[in-house]
Amino acid sequence: MLSEFDLIKQYFARPRAGRATLGIGDDCALLTPAPGLQTAISSDMLVEGRHFFAGADARKLGHKSLAVNLSDLAAMGARPVAFTLALALPAAERGWLAGFADGLFALADAHGCELIGGDTTKGPLNICITVFGELAPGEALRRAAARAGDDIWISGTLGDARLALAGYRAELALDAASLEQAAARMHTPTPRLALGTALARAGLAHAAIDISDGLTGDLGHILAASRVGATLDVDALPAGPALARQPLELRRRFTAAGGDDYELCFTAPAGARAAILALAAGAATPVTRVGRIDAAPGLRLVDGAARPLDLQLEGFDHFKS
Amino acid sequence: MLSEFDLIKQYFARPRAGRATLGIGDDCALLTPAPGLQTAISSDMLVEGRHFFAGADARKLGHKSLAVNLSDLAAMGARPVAFTLALALPAAERGWLAGFADGLFALADAHGCELIGGDTTKGPLNICITVFGELAPGEALRRAAARAGDDIWISGTLGDARLALAGYRAELALDAASLEQAAARMHTPTPRLALGTALARAGLAHAAIDISDGLTGDLGHILAASRVGATLDVDALPAGPALARQPLELRRRFTAAGGDDYELCFTAPAGARAAILALAAGAATPVTRVGRIDAAPGLRLVDGAARPLDLQLEGFDHFKS
Numbered sequence: 001m002l003s004e005f006d007l008i009k010q011y012f013a014r015p016r017a018g019r020a021t022l023g024i025g026d027d028c029a030l031l032t033p034a035p036g037l038q039t040a041i042s043s044d045m046l047v048e049g050r051h052f053f054a055g056a057d058a059r060k061l062g063h064k065s066l067a068v069n070l071s072d073l074a075a076m077g078a079r080p081v082a083f084t085l086a087l088a089l090p091a092a093e094r095g096w097l098a099g100f101a102d103g104l105f106a107l108a109d110a111h112g113c114e115l116i117g118g119d120t121t122k123g124p125l126n127i128c129i130t131v132f133g134e135l136a137p138g139e140a141l142r143r144a145a146a147r148a149g150d151d152i153w154i155s156g157t158l159g160d161a162r163l164a165l166a167g168y169r170a171e172l173a174l175d176a177a178s179l180e181q182a183a184a185r186m187h188t189p190t191p192r193l194a195l196g197t198a199l200a201r202a203g204l205a206h207a208a209i210d211i212s213d214g215l216t217g218d219l220g221h222i223l224a225a226s227r228v229g230a231t232l233d234v235d236a237l238p239a240g241p242a243l244a245r246q247p248l249e250l251r252r253r254f255t256a257a258g259g260d261d262y263e264l265c266f267t268a269p270a271g272a273r274a275a276i277l278a279l280a281a282g283a284a285t286p287v288t289r290v291g292r293i294d295a296a297p298g299l300r301l302v303d304g305a306a307r308p309l310d311l312q313l314e315g316f317d318h319f320k321s
Numbered sequence: 322m323l324s325e326f327d328l329i330k331q332y333f334a335r336p337r338a339g340r341a342t343l344g345i346g347d348d349c350a351l352l353t354p355a356p357g358l359q360t361a362i363s364s365d366m367l368v369e370g371r372h373f374f375a376g377a378d379a380r381k382l383g384h385k386s387l388a389v390n391l392s393d394l395a396a397m398g399a400r401p402v403a404f405t406l407a408l409a410l411p412a413a414e415r416g417w418l419a420g421f422a423d424g425l426f427a428l429a430d431a432h433g434c435e436l437i438g439g440d441t442t443k444g445p446l447n448i449c450i451t452v453f454g455e456l457a458p459g460e461a462l463r464r465a466a467a468r469a470g471d472d473i474w475i476s477g478t479l480g481d482a483r484l485a486l487a488g489y490r491a492e493l494a495l496d497a498a499s500l501e502q503a504a505a506r507m508h509t510p511t512p513r514l515a516l517g518t519a520l521a522r523a524g525l526a527h528a529a530i531d532i533s534d535g536l537t538g539d540l541g542h543i544l545a546a547s548r549v550g551a552t553l554d555v556d557a558l559p560a561g562p563a564l565a566r567q568p569l570e571l572r573r574r575f576t577a578a579g580g581d582d583y584e585l586c587f588t589a590p591a592g593a594r595a596a597i598l599a600l601a602a603g604a605a606t607p608v609t610r611v612g613r614i615d616a617a618p619g620l621r622l623v624d625g626a627a628r629p630l631d632l633q634l635e636g637f638d639h640f641k642s
Binding site for chain 2: 033045072126
C-alpha cells in the first residue's frame with residue numbers, strides 16, 4: 001500500500017534542476033524572483049467527467065493538465081518558471097501515477113518548468129495546477145489592450161478538439177482516422193509559448209487570450225475588457241486537418257466556437273503584419289489573420305465575402321452545461 | 322441561473338486593494354515581487370467528505386480553506402501577499418457562495434492577502450487554494466534546520482479538533498458544551514502568522530512546521546529533514562480547553578497525534594528561551610516548551626516524570642485511512 005509520502009517521493013520528487021530556491025518537501029516552496037521581473041500566475045482545475053473522460057489515459061492527462069496552464073502563460077507572454085500540483089485521487093495506483101508523472105514531466109522539462117510543491121489527497125479525481133511565469137514590466141499581453149483598427153490573429157488551427165468530442169459523443173459519424181487525428185488535439189494540446197513570449201518581448205501585439213472555451217467567447221473577453229467590438233471572418237478561421245474534411249457549416253461552428261483549442265488569439269496593429277509573420281515563422285508557429293477590431297461594440301461574424309453570417313453559437317459555461 | 326462569469330463577478334471579484342499588479346480577469350495575475358525578497362508558495366486541496374463533512378457550513382469552510390494555507394506561510398515565517406482559488410462545485414448556489422466568500426474574505430482581509438485569480442468548474446466539491454507570501458533571503462524557517470540541543474516549542478493548544486472529530490464520530494460521549502468548544506477549533510483554526518513571521522524576522526527559531534496531521538507525525542518531518550531525533554514530553558503538551566477535561570490517556574493521544582491543529586511546532590536554541598517568551602507575548606500567542614532535539618535519531622515519547630511512554634499513535638495518511 002502506497003502512502004501519501006511515498007507517493008510524492010516516488011512519482012513527483014525529482015533531483016533539483018530548476019530555478020526554485022526550495023522545492024518539494026517543506027511547508028512552502030521558495031522562489032527568488034529575477035530582479036526587475038514580474039511573476040505571472042495562473043491556476044486551472046481539471047475534473048474527471050468534466051474536462052476529461054473517466055478512464056482517460058494517464059500520460060495524456062498529465063500532459064494536458066500542465067498544457068492548459070502553460071497556455072495561460074503563453075497568452076500573457078510569460079516565460080514558464082515553476083508550478084504546483086494538487087491532486088485528489090480515488091486511489092494511489094502505481095500504473096496511473098507513473099503514466100501521469102511521465103506526461104506531466106515530459107512537457108514540464110521541455111519548457112524548463114519545475115514542480116515545486118503541492119498536495120495529494122484521496123477524493124474524486126481532480127487535478128489543480130498553479131503555474132508561475134516571469135516577464136518584464138510592460139511586456140504582458142493583456143485582454144484590455146485591443147485597439148480599434150487592430151488585426152485579429154489566430155495561431156495554429158481550430159476545431160479539431162471539438163470534432164473529437166462530437167465523435168466520442170456520436171453527435172456525428174466520424175471515420176476512425178479522423179477521430180484519431182482530431183483526438184490528438186483534444187488530448188495533447190500544444191501551449192503556444194514560443195509565439196506568446198516572442199510577441200510579448202517584441203512588443204508587437206496589443207491584446208491576447210488563449211482559446212479554451214471557444215474563439216467567439218474568448219474573443220468576447222478581449223472585446224469586453226478593451227471596450228471595443230470586432231468583425232470576424234469565419235471563413236478565414238483555419239480548421240484543424242480532420243475538421244477541414246467536414247462540411248462547411250460544421251467547420252464554421254467548430255472553428256468559431258469549438259473550445260479546447262489552446263491556440264492564441266491576439267490583436268496587433270495593421271502596420272505590424274510583416275513583422276508578425278516573420279516572428280511567427282521564427283517561433284515555428286503558423287498564424288492567420290481572421291478579422292479586425294472595431295470601435296463599435298459587438299462581435300460581427302461575416303463569411304468569406306464579407307456578408308453577415310448568422311451562426312448559432314454558444315461558448316462553454318461550466319454552470320450552464 | 323448563475324453563469325461561471327457571473328459567479329466570479331458577484332462573489333469573488335472585488336475592488337482592487339492589494340499588492341498585485343493585476344488581479345482577477347486576465348489569463349494570468351501579475352505580482353511584482355518586492356525587491357530583494359523571496360516568494361513563499363504553498364498549495365492545499367480540501368475535499369468534501371475528507372477534509373470537511375458534506376453539508377459543512379459554507380462560511381466556516383471559506384475561513385478554513387484559506388486558514389490551512391496561511392498556516393503553511395506561518396510555518397515558513399512568510400508574510401501573506403496573495404492567493405488563488407480553484408473551486409469545483411456541484412452547483413452554483415447563491416447562499417453557499419455568499420457564505421463561503423464571507424468567511425474567506427474576512428480572514429484574507431485580516432491578513433492583507435488578496436485573491437488574484439483561480440478557476441471555477443462544476444464537479445464534486447473541491448477547494449484548492451495556492452497562497453503567496455514574502456520574506457527576506459535567509460529568514461525562512463525550514464524543516465531541515467533543527468539542531469541537537471534545540472528546545473521544541475508548540476504554539477497554542479492541541480487536540481481539540483481531534484476531540485471534536487471523536488464527538489462527531491461518536492467514538493466517545495461528549496457533552497454539548499465540550500463538543501461546541503472543540504468544534505470551533507476544528508472549523509475555524511487560527512493561522513499563527515504573527516508568531517511565525519516574528520520568529521523568522523528575529524532569527525530566533527531554527528526549524529518550524531505547522532501541525533496539520535498530528536504533532537508526532539509533523540515533528541517527524543523536522544527530524545527526518547534535519548537528520549536528528551527528539552525527546553517529547555507528552556504530559557507537557559498543552560491540551561485544548563475541551564480536551565483538558567478528558568481523561569489522561571485521551572489527552573495524551575489527542576495532543577500528541579490528533580491532527581487538524583494548525584499550531585506551530587518550532588525548535589530554537591536553549592539560550593533563546595527568554596527572547597522567545599517575550600516575542601510570543603508580543604505576538605499575543607501562548608507558547609509552551611515540550612521537548613528537546615537529540616543527536617540520536619528517533620522520537621522518544623516520555624511522561625511528565627521523564628519515563629518512556631508507550632502510546633499507540635498513528636499520524637494521518639490520506640491513502641491509508
